Amino acid sequence: MFTRRIAVVGAGYVGLTTAACLASLGHRVCCADVDEVKVGQLRRGEVRILEPGLPELVAAGVAAGGLRFVVGAASAVDDADTVFLCLPTPRGGDGAADLSVVESVVAEVRDRLSPGCVVVTKSTVPVGTARRLAALLGRDDVAVVSNPEFLREGSAVPDFLGPDRIVVGSDDRGAAERVAALYARLGAPTVLTDAASAEMVKYAANCFLAMKVSYVNALAELCERLGADVVDVTEGMGHDRRIGRAFLRPGPGWGGSCLPKDTAALASVAVGLGVDFPLLAAAIETNVRQRGRVVAKVRAAVGGALRGARLGLLGLTFKAGTDDLRDSPALAVAELLAGEGAELTAHDPAVPAADPRTSGVVTLVDDPYQVAKDADALVLLTDWPEFRGLDWAQVAELMERRVVVDTRNHLDPEALRAAGLDWHGVGRRPVRC
Ligand SMILES: NC(=O)C1=CN([C@@H]2O[C@H](COP(=O)(O)OP(=O)(O)OC[C@H]3O[C@@H](n4cnc5c(N)ncnc54)[C@H](O)[C@@H]3O)[C@@H](O)[C@H]2O)C=CC1
Numbered sequence: 197m198f199t200r201r202i203a204v205v206g207a208g209y210v211g212l213t214t215a216a217c218l219a220s221l222g223h224r225v226c227c228a229d230v231d232e233v234k235v236g237q238l239r240r241g242e243v244r245i246l247e248p249g250l251p252e253l254v255a256a257g258v259a260a261g262g263l264r265f266v267v268g269a270a271s272a273v274d275d276a277d278t279v280f281l282c283l284p285t286p287r288g289g290d291g292a293a294d295l296s297v298v299e300s301v302v303a304e305v306r307d308r309l310s311p312g313c314v315v316v317t318k319s320t321v322p323v324g325t326a327r328r329l330a331a332l333l334g335r336d337d338v339a340v341v342s343n344p345e346f347l348r349e350g351s352a353v354p355d356f357l358g359p360d361r362i363v364v365g366s367d368d369r370g371a372a373e374r375v376a377a378l379y380a381r382l383g384a385p386t387v388l389t390d391a392a393s394a395e396m397v398k399y400a401a402n403c404f405l406a407m408k409v410s411y412v413n414a415l416a417e418l419c420e421r422l423g424a425d426v427v428d429v430t431e432g433m434g435h436d437r438r439i440g441r442a443f444l445r446p447g448p449g450w451g452g453s454c455l456p457k458d459t460a461a462l463a464s465v466a467v468g469l470g471v472d473f474p475l476l477a478a479a480i481e482t483n484v485r486q487r488g489r490v491v492a493k494v495r496a497a498v499g500g501a502l503r504g505a506r507l508g509l510l511g512l513t514f515k516a517g518t519d520d521l522r523d524s525p526a527l528a529v530a531e532l533l534a535g536e537g538a539e540l541t542a543h544d545p546a547v548p549a550a551d552p553r554t555s556g557v558v559t560l561v562d563d564p565y566q567v568a569k570d571a572d573a574l575v576l577l578t579d580w581p582e583f584r585g586l587d588w589a590q591v592a593e594l595m596e597r598r599v600v601v602d603t604r605n606h607l608d609p610e611a612l613r614a615a616g617l618d619w620h621g622v623g624r625r626p627v628r629c
């Protein structure tokens with residue numbers, strides 16, 4: 197017996213996860229997307245994004261009759277009591293979030309919503325959007341609720357079904373409670389608040405995470421200069437429960453489809469309000485500089501000039517466990533290296549050689565050992581677990597110069613040294629053979 201009738205508009209990382217997970221919680225879900233090809237694939241049970249557990253959940257939902265897919269928002273909302281908007285809110289002019297897709301969908305469904313229906317923004321939207329959408333809807337019988345999503349790519353399903361918290365905000369308390377009730381079976385701590393505060397939580401959280409990583413990246417630079425070891429330093433910090441261990445790993449900078457756009461959006465809001473927020477501006481600036489630091493490290497590792505240097509890149513996605521290349525720091529670093537005249541060959545377990553998304557910047561190969569062939573240096577950019585298990589003796593044998601720049605302190609320096617390779621990490625002393 198299905199409990200609620202839900203429409204989910206947008207079948208991307210957030211929408212498809214939301215639809216499949218809500219169906220698994222016993223709700224009847226209709227998921228809509230404007231992309232006819234994607235809807236066709238989903239109807240056949242084909243999930244084209246790398247999300248562990250999602251294909252199984254989609255298949256189970258379709259088989260049980262609780263999950264179906266349609267083209268276009270309008271056909272999904274007709275008999276829904278709750279409509280989730282899981283639509284893109286990309287970076288627009290001046291860094292502000294571009295709400296045009298969200299607004300066009302609201303205009304599209306406005307006259308088809310049932311009386312008493314609740315429209316829920318799960319997309320990340322700036323403070324004030326719920327009110328703006330309510331005005332755009334122009335219907336007293338339809339409430340707007342903010343229910344930001346905190347899942348991470350690569351662990352979307354477990355994050356959705358086991359969240360640290362659920363945040364629901366609306367100026368209509370009853371509507372917020374009805375949305376919170378959808379998740380009752382999860383037993384998660386729930387923050388019920390007004391719409392503006394719920395919208396703010398999402399930016400506050402993502403910007404805090406970005407600041408944490410920028411902080412540790414700057415610390416890593418200091419550790420290098422001072423002869424301290426950032427791994428020991430962050431372990432020493434992380435035991436303090438007020439700080440915590442998470443998000444203290446230095447790397448090539450934070451990236452992905454959300455942290456960069458959400459930090460830019462909040463910074464743009466602050467500028468618009470005339471509020472100084474140097475802390476956030478510095479986190480963004482530190483992140484941009486981090487790419488330059490990686491390039492300088494590679495330059496030093498190959499002994500000076502990058503022009504004509506043959507570099508093997510390990511990893512291109514913005515982090516391990518996802519096939520997402522949006523705003524990937526690995527790609528940004530690759531572009532800078534190519535700009536200095538380096539010849540780049542890259543391997544990523546989630547990006548096949550035929551993938552058109554990296555065209556021009558790197559030569560993609562399906563075999564990790566091929567990136568080592570005749571290379572002047574290897575540069576690890578994404579922390580895929582499989583890179584740890586490479587046969588380093590074989591890698592060393594293939595390389596022209598035996599140097600590895602590990603931008604995430606992901607590899608075992610001793611294993612590399614034993615194989616005859618020099619290892620350069622971040623915020624740690626190099627280990628030379
Ligand atoms: N990717 C992530 O890990 C997270 C994303 N978010 C937020 O969720 C929102 C969506 O992000 P993603 O799922 O990553 O985006 P996505 O790009 O993966 O998915 C968006 C989907 O919306 C569809 N779409 C576009 N226009 C449409 C229309 N007019 N009607 C119906 N469907 C339409 C697209 O075809 C696409 O399938 C963004 O605001 C993002 O900031 C929030 C938490 C996590």
Ligand SMILES: O=C(O)[C@H]1O[C@H](OP(=O)(O)OP(=O)(O)OC[C@H]2O[C@@H](n3ccc(=O)[nH]c3=O)[C@H](O)[C@@H]2O)[C@H](O)[C@@H](O)[C@@H]1O
Binds near residue numbers: 345349442448451455
């Ligand atoms: O709003 C969103 O879209 C999501 O953004 C992030 O999730 P995600 O983009 O999947 O990626 P993260 O796991 O947060 O990593 C972000 C970036 O920071 C980097 N990172 C992370 C942690 C760390 O210690 N060091 C570090 O360099 C990662 O490599 C990656 O480039 C947030 O973690 C989610 O809570 C949020 O829902």
